[in-house]
Amino acid sequence: MKIWIDTNVLLDVLCNCPNFVEASVKVWKLCEVKKLEGYISALSVTNIVYILRKELTPQKTQEIISKIMLIFHTADLRTSDLQRAAEQYMSDFEDAVQIVSAERIKADFIVTRNIRDFRESKIPVFNPDELLACI
Numbered sequence: 001m002k003i004w005i006d007t008n009v010l011l012d013v014l015c016n017c018p019n020f021v022e023a024s025v026k027v028w029k030l031c032e033v034k035k036l037e038g039y040i041s042a043l044s045v046t047n048i049v050y051i052l053r054k055e056l057t058p059q060k061t062q063e064i065i066s067k068i069m070l071i072f073h074t075a076d077l078r079t080s081d082l083q084r085a086a087e088q089y090m091s092d093f094e095d096a097v098q099i100v101s102a103e104r105i106k107a108d109f110i111v112t113r114n115i116r117d118f119r120e121s122k123i124p125v126f127n128p129d130e131l132l133a134c135i
Helices: 007-015 021-032 042-052 058-071 079-087 093-104 128-134
Strands: 002-005 037-041 073-075 109-111
Touching: 002 021, 002 093, 007 021, 007 037, 007 042, 021 037, 021 058, 021 128, 037 042, 037 093, 042 058, 042 073, 042 093, 079 093, 093 109, 109 128
Parallel strands: 002 037, 002 109, 037 073
Antiparallel strands: none
């Protein structure tokens, strides 16, 4: 099963977010052991580093990026993704980019904590708990 993982699910794990970490860790682990084929946007990697930049040394940043790259497939960001996302007229452009990128790689599901902002998705969208219940 090919899943597209939104940045916030990865941040749940990396930041140990108390209300969300358990299900997000399980999704992460299923990708790590290849029971799920987890895809993320290259944009997610840069966003994670940007968000955590004050808390990370260059060495820790490199470790996190290496770990993410070992576990998840990274979809490149294409000009066509940006053009299609702009045509979505969504209020959150980054979420639109996530949706069109997930469509391009033919993901079965999108996993995010922010389901409301993915209403326009043609791909079924679940939070981590809902995905785990499905599988």
